Amino acid sequence: MTTQATTKRSRLDPEPISRRDFLGMGSLWAAAAALGVAMLGMSRLPRAAVLSSPSKKFRVNLPESLPEGQAFVPPGRSVALYRDADGVYAVSLVCTHLGCIVKNSSDGFECPCHGSQFTADGTVRKGPAPRALAWHKVTGSGGNYVVDEGATVPAGTKLNA
Amino acid sequence: MSTNPETKSGLREFAENLRLAPRRVFETMFRSGKPSTDRSRSTFVFGNVFLHLHTVRTHRWSLRWSTTWGLGILCGASFLITLVTGVLLMFYYKPYPDVAYRSIKDIHFIVPTGQFIRNIHRWAANLMVIGVFLHMARVFYTAAYRKPREFNWLIGLGLFIVTLALSFTGYLLPWDQLAYWAITIGANIAQSPREITDALNLTDKFDIGGIQRQLLLGSDVVGEEALIRFYLLHVMILPLGLALLMAVHFWRVRKDGGLAKPADVDQRLGPQPGNTYPVFTEAPQKTYQLAAVVKGRTPAVGNGPENTVPSMPHLFYAELGVFMLTILICLGLAIWMDAPLKELANPGVPENPAKAPWYFLGLQECVSFSAFMGGIGIPMIVLIGLGLIPYLERETEGTGQWFGGPGGGRLVAGSAVFGLVMATGLEAVAIRFGWLREWYPHIPQLVITAINPGSILAAIYALYSLMMVKKFDSVRAGALALFTCFLCGYIVLTIIGTHFRGPNWHFYWSPADWPYH
Numbered sequence: 001m002t003t004q005a006t007t008k009r010s011r012l013d014p015e016p017i018s019r020r021d022f023l024g025m026g027s028l029w030a031a032a033a034a035l036g037v038a039m040l041g042m043s044r045l046p047r048a049a050v051l052s053s054p055s056k057k058f059r060v061n062l063p064e065s066l067p068e069g070q071a072f073v074p075p076g077r078s079v080a081l082y083r084d085a086d087g088v089y090a091v092s093l094v095c096t097h098l099g100c101i102v103k104n105s106s107d108g109f110e111c112p113c114h115g116s117q118f119t120a121d122g123t124v125r126k127g128p129a130p131r132a133l134a135w136h137k138v139t140g141s142g143g144n145y146v147v148d149e150g151a152t153v154p155a156g157t158k159l160n161a
Numbered sequence: 162m163s164t165n166p167e168t169k170s171g172l173r174e175f176a177e178n179l180r181l182a183p184r185r186v187f188e189t190m191f192r193s194g195k196p197s198t199d200r201s202r203s204t205f206v207f208g209n210v211f212l213h214l215h216t217v218r219t220h221r222w223s224l225r226w227s228t229t230w231g232l233g234i235l236c237g238a239s240f241l242i243t244l245v246t247g248v249l250l251m252f253y254y255k256p257y258p259d260v261a262y263r264s265i266k267d268i269h270f271i272v273p274t275g276q277f278i279r280n281i282h283r284w285a286a287n288l289m290v291i292g293v294f295l296h297m298a299r300v301f302y303t304a305a306y307r308k309p310r311e312f313n314w315l316i317g318l319g320l321f322i323v324t325l326a327l328s329f330t331g332y333l334l335p336w337d338q339l340a341y342w343a344i345t346i347g348a349n350i351a352q353s354p355r356e357i358t359d360a361l362n363l364t365d366k367f368d369i370g371g372i373q374r375q376l377l378l379g380s381d382v383v384g385e386e387a388l389i390r391f392y393l394l395h396v397m398i399l400p401l402g403l404a405l406l407m408a409v410h411f412w413r414v415r416k417d418g419g420l421a422k423p424a425d426v427d428q429r430l431g432p433q434p435g436n437t438y439p440v441f442t443e444a445p446q447k448t449y450q451l452a453a454v455v456k457g458r459t460p461a462v463g464n465g466p467e468n469t470v471p472s473m474p475h476l477f478y479a480e481l482g483v484f485m486l487t488i489l490i491c492l493g494l495a496i497w498m499d500a501p502l503k504e505l506a507n508p509g510v511p512e513n514p515a516k517a518p519w520y521f522l523g524l525q526e527c528v529s530f531s532a533f534m535g536g537i538g539i540p541m542i543v544l545i546g547l548g549l550i551p552y553l554e555r556e557t558e559g560t561g562q563w564f565g566g567p568g569g570g571r572l573v574a575g576s577a578v579f580g581l582v583m584a585t586g587l588e589a590v591a592i593r594f595g596w597l598r599e600w601y602p603h604i605p606q607l608v609i610t611a612i613n614p615g616s617i618l619a620a621i622y623a624l625y626s627l628m629m630v631k632k633f634d635s636v637r638a639g640a641l642a643l644f645t646c647f648l649c650g651y652i653v654l655t656i657i658g659t660h661f662r663g664p665n666w667h668f669y670w671s672p673a674d675w676p677y678h
Contacts, residue, residue, distance in 0.1 A: 046376055046390075054381045076509065097532055098349040100342065100511040112513035113346065114529040115666035127597050129531055130356045130606045 087158035341506030522658030580649030
């Protein structure tokens with residue numbers, strides 16, 4: 001219902017909002033809000049509760065004859081294992097810049113993608129990498145070890161076993 | 162049975178209708194009769210759902226080659242080509258790791274015309290990227306983004322982003338070495354806000370980078386989930402988005418008054434050719450009910466319809482010409498050069514050097530200084546800057562003219578030299594002397610993120626542009642300077658990334674100098 005106009009208005013001017021219009025707009029906004037909440041719920045879908053990634057822990061048999069300072073890279077893994085007088089340790093080979101696999105060089109690691117260089121203990125020496133290479137947790141004894149790629153330990157942590 | 166010809170015979174009428182049916186089907190296709198005269202052609206354009214994206218008549222200025230070089234149509238045409246060839250490729254492509262690679266091999270070696278279709282698809286995609294770049298430059302340099310076309314410039318920016326996203330998701334699908342490492346790098350660029358959150362010790366509470374990466378990959382490693390997501394984006398979500406934006410973009414070109422024209426366009430064009438049919442020889446037969454209700458003015462108000470020619474056939478021939486030229490270029494390139502397919506993806510060994518396609522190599526060069534600044538920071542700054550152009554620059558001088566505005570061509574040439582020299586110089590310093598980390602090994606990461614050749618270059622360009630605003634007392638002059646500088650910087654970085662980077666992203670004068678490895 002439109003109210004009787006007191007002043008003469010042009011037919012092009014919008015009418016002042018009526019009760020009916022107000023209720024109409026209210027329900028429209030309510031519907032829009034409900035739709036928005038539903039969309040919010042749907043946006044949960046692309047993030048699965050369980051990720052389909054393979055286990056980050058793996059077992060490795062370190063050869064007795066592995067010389068000090070030489071890397072042992074288990075096949076299919078991006079981790080280099082070392083053994084020296086202080087113990088066994090594992091350095092990640094995943095570049096902290098954009099995730100390429102770094103290569104062993106004579107005095108550390110080099111990334112082929114964007115030229116980051118790391119020293120033998122993983123510290124950044126050159127290039128765009130923002131962080132040092134991660135050291136992974138190693139457990140086990142004798143020649144058998146379990147490396148957990150999901151667990152990072154402070155650089156310099158070596159397993160003495 | 163009656164022999165009287167006056168009485169109707171149902172059977173005879175049926176036979177007659179049957180005989181005429183094919184002709185009538187054809188006739189009824191055209192709502193307003195066959196388009197055979199200027200007038201019926203006009204009603205045809207007006208009443209046809211596809212053609213009415215065009216105005217009935219087109220200004221002569223819009224039809225000059227140098228107004229647009231047909232670049233918008235080139236983009237649309239190459240999209241159509243990728244659409245058709247893409248659907249054909251979907252007959253055989255299977256989005257699953259390793260299987261995907263084998264299916265591309267199948268397309269190459271056992272599917273008749275398979276490799277040729279894939280070549281066309283790839284070249285049309287490349288052409289689309291080039292076309293979008295050039296089209297944007299054309300619109301900018303002719304100041305065609307100005308009122309009332311501001312919003313359409315933003316839609317165009319959206320199309321630019323979706324086009325690049327389509328290219329990116331496309332080259333991941335073959336699951337070869339290029340694909341695998343491109344996904345890895347792309348996903349880690351999405352994760353690169355960690356560069357900031359790590360430095361501020363916020364990653365545990367607010368890991369926006371990690372969330373983005375996980376959304377993209379659907380996992381925390383690059384695998385089947387990532388491939389199906391990129392496939393879904395490439396064949397469904399992005400093309401739909403692109404089509405939607407294209408519809409709005411085209412519609413607004415028409416509704417915002419066609420192509421931008423200089424104010425003195427009639428003098429520039431000279432008199433109409435003698436054979437042009439004048440517009441208003443008869444009284445208009447339309448009643449303009451809508452015009453009485455709708456407020457506001459259309460861009461055509463106050464401009465006479467003269468100096469226009471019927472869109473059909475003049476505009477349509479021009480569009481068809483560009484379309485055919487686009488097909489010709491794609492076919493030629495597809496015959497000349499095959500789309501590459503590298504070895505099967507190997508998660509243990511990245512390619513060395515691992516290079517993105519040419520249009521991303523400028524970004525890759527920036528990323529090689531800081532992942533966040535090069536991959537997210539600078540692109541965002543550029544996009545926001547581009548989007549703001551029509552809202553910060555509200556002048557009127559030079560609309561519709563190449564390099565129109567204060568300063569003009571001379572300013573653009575000077576800015577090009579400045580942009581090229583600065584980008585080359587800064588890169589030369591970084592290549593010859595290294596960057597902050599090599600000089601101060603313990604420098605905090607935040608400093609490197611903030612201060613690197615990419616961000617310095619952006620800052621220098623911005624400063625130069627402000628100087629031009631002051632010098633010419635015009636925002637347009639600043640915009641001309643800034644756009645030209647960024648274009649030149651992009652070209653320099655792309656060339657360096659393409660030709661002068663080798664294994665480990667080291668600088669080499671020529672690929673012949675690359676070491677064996």
